[in-house]
Amino acid sequence: MGIIVQKFGGTSVADASKIKSAAARAVETFKKGHQVVMVVSARGKKTDELVALATEITNNPSPREMDVLLSTGEQETIALMSMAIAELGVAAESMTGTQIGIITDSAFSKARIQKISTMRMHKALDAGRIIVAAGFQGRDENYNITTLGRGGSDSTATALAAVLQADECQIYTDVEGVFTTDPRLVPSARKVDSITYEEMLELASLGAGVMHSRSIEFAKKYRIPLRVRPSFSDGEGTLIHATHEEPDSVVTGVALVRDEVRVTLLKIPDRPGVMHLIFSKMAEKKIAIDMVVQNVGEDGLAEVSFTVPQNELADTLTAADAAVKELGSGKVRHGTNLSKVSAVGRGMVMHSGVAAQMFKALADQNISISLITTSDIKISTLVDREDADKAINAVHSGFFLDQAVTKPLPIGEETEQEEETVLVARDRSEQEVISRLPSMEDIVVSEVELDCEQARVTIRNLPDNPGVAAHVFETAAEGGINVDMIVQNISRDEHASLSFTVPRDDIDSCLKLMENLLQQWPETEISHDAQIAKISVLGIGLRSHTGVGQKLFAALAEANVNIQMINTSEIRMSAVISEKDSRVAHDVLSDTFNL
Template sequence: MPLLVQKFGGTSVADADKILAAARRAIQAHQRGQQVLVVVSARGHTTDELIALAKEINEHPPAREMDMLLSTGEQISVALMAMAIQALGVPAISFTGAQIGLVTDSFHSKARIRNISTERMIQALDEGKIVIVAGFQGVDQDYNITTLGRGGSDTTAVALAAVLGADACEIYTDVDGVYTTDPRVVPEARKIDRISYDEMLELASLGAGVMHSRSIEFAKKYGVPVHVRSSFSDAPGTWIVAEQDARRLGVTVTGAALAKDEARITVFRVPDRPGVVHSLFHSIAGSHIVVDMIVQNVATDGTTEVSFTVDSGDLAETLRTVENAARSVGASGVAHEAEVAKVSVVGLGMKTHTGVATTMFEALANAGINIQMITTSEIKISVLVDRASAALALRTVHKAFGLDEWDNTAWPPFSIENAQTKPLRQPQDAENGSNSTSPQGMEELVISGVELDEAQACLTLFNVPDEPGFAGRVFRRIADAGVFVDMIVQNISTAGNTHLSFTVPRASAEDATKAVTGMGPGEVSVESSIAKLSVLGVGMRTHTGVATRMFGALAERGINIALINTSEVRINVVTDISRGQESLICLREAFSLADEA
């Protein structure tokens, strides 16, 4: 019998009428012949009210007791939902996270799921009951109640869909799907009918608030189709699915996003030798600070600049850590900027289409917006801009890629029945034919591969003017020359100028050099043979220390890093080509992929 997981957020169960409406949705699926498991959040503003109450008692409440308190919100919701379903004539049973054996680690307020016992849920489903589970919560190995942090109910729902092998997971919320950007900032934003896991991961990490990264990590890892839809409408929403089911011919950019609460930190004149970058980021990882953009320039005069961004709330702690680390490695100083924002475009089509960077940079230049930093991945381009220009920048790039004219009817509609990728089914217990428990360490970091590309060249324009439009002019010439650009790295300016580096296919290096020669006051450097190393995985950003492990493995071999850029699903570095194969081997060993073909 097909299994459907439905998740209802706080606004969807805010009062009795809404709880009954949600109950009717679950019953409709049940009457269609599906087994139904419902995950619910705390009602309305319950969590905020509980936090405020705790602060009245104790300004700094213990994390364990906060989890004990906050978990009660979901417990109220599951009981009321079970009552509502039973009142409408269908058997139902409610469970807390502890009652279904959802076991986490012991990091209160931000716990990660280790494993889930499925026996009680499967028994109740097989008895014909609708099962209701409290989202956001679990229990550690010592039976302490834990909570999963931001987006925790989404994470619970997708994790249960994964371990039970559900056909789909429906996320009911107060919006009717995922949009090309935040409609509160750009009213012209359009709903997307389907989007890939990687695109959604990038958008979620960039500030798109519909889904949290951890739930999408689960969905990608276990192949769970996720349907984001409105609690107040029967209209189709947005499907989050595997790449082959999301791809659209002719589309380069799927969405744009704004992360407005960013802070930038730059370490100046970092010695250009193996191990130095690792020392910097090892210190940061030790403080459990999540780093976002990482940019390292090509070195000049034996030193380089390293910049990165963190959430503005982590700025003070990060500065304390980085200033000590900078002194220890012999860097000349540390600077920061608290009023910056990151604007990004994301799309699977970037893998095969040229000119995406050109379009973005030219649009920002025409709007008079200066770019402070640039970093890219195969499906994302991110730029750092002044926070005062952030909303204008988002509207500008959204329009530049025609996202305000998005038309879902141009492609065949998605459905579970015609999906090319099916959810992974967990192995069944041989004795009773049902799943007894989930894999251990469900939410552990998964590194899916390490790649080596030895077919690229790197061009660097030194001392280019720090002004709106220069990057646009550079990549317009590159696009006109028919050259495909991979990595783009631009760090902040010093003394009014900056360096701009990018990689191209080695066979196109001469054409690219001719195109940009003479564009700036500085010289053009061409490294005709480089090794680009990429670590790919799920959970790259939410698990701190991935970059540190990568940098540390290279440092132990005495391999120097020339360029760095990062994304949600991969970290890229450039090294000397003579060390490429050695770098590949050591990174596979570092991430336990030594037997990878």
């Protein structure tokens, strides 16, 4: 038997009875022959109570002292949990982040793990003790206590599972597992038995609150199977893993981010280096911008929009104003009371008409769309916040996620045992893993991909009405046209601009279909460019690591490559450029990310 890491969140350790219940689970696993590492959060609302207490003292607390204060919540829990385990007849040893050996950078309140020592943990495990580790915390090189940000206990658990090469990392929570969407918003949501790292990473970054995205990054990098399990029952929960199976549905889940705001930079120069400047200003403030939408420039001017959490609007506007000032032209505008609805699924790659299906579901509920952005396995739209609940229900039912799916026999895999071998196959040498982790949270860019087989279509002056986007992409799907990147920026004077890419061989057919469709809207203008290329950076956590976009756009600016369109996600950042710049762009990005 190997090592099992078990993480219990705040609601799972909220009081004495729940602490005893969690202790019993750990002891049960221990008695089956496993070595057990428990990672626990602060009890219930303890962190919120500590934050509220600090605000009674000062309106401007030191970030360092806030980390010292907040770390006490987990220290309380590890002591109580160790006592509960001892009462069940098994030895336990509590460890703070510092005692574990978690070393982070010095970014108080949102520190990133740099390395972990395993010597003390192995000594305790080999002595037959259950380790009870404080989640959410570590220390920097100067022995300052640091915290990893909300959800940091998940990051602690998966990081420990990675360096210890655990057989499984089990995340105990107050839900039965991962659902097709939030069952509090959509009563017909279903639990899924398994989901891939990529899908879960996108859903977590898009607002699915079951898992923290940084923890999934760790698991994906080092192929640690994650299992989200209910703390209140014996259910098996949901396995998050790597798989080679064909997806059994087009869309796996739908997510909602309720409190989004949009920032738009208007009339900025359409030249190389502009996006680098914007991303640099955001990265300086560690703002992870989302739904980055740049449509094709016009008359030497471009327009870029992106979304950020509402609580980061002030810092974002400051950074945007600084970028416009340095550019020497442009205006900054923003929109509030917005929400983002996203559909995620590996099956999107293999099916045409997915965008049309989503947009039709929204149009049928008379919901307007402002921004659209896509990746290989994700479509995101920005809607009015008052339509958020209606929108997520519409998309969920529009993809039939309320209906159970019969899982097909895995292609090329004969037995359950063979499938398990694929799921858990990974490097078992702990020292090799540690040697690859001079910085646990270094940006991981695995590939630069170049696609020179696409063409771009841009439609301007589309009516900004529900159903228009659905009509466009239904027409493409009915004509057998497979649409890849989709970008829609905010409307101007009740009109929208929409761009998308299609296979170059299909451009003539696509244009004919669009021209016929657009006759009903005489003000529209359609243009195209068959000499484009899509350059993409692939990896893990690309959006949340704010330096990726900065490095990508800096490299393209240095090579004097201009950008026409942008799409971003957690696992892919893509830009449409001129085909004549494609080889230079590929080479410079490969060098930049050491590939």
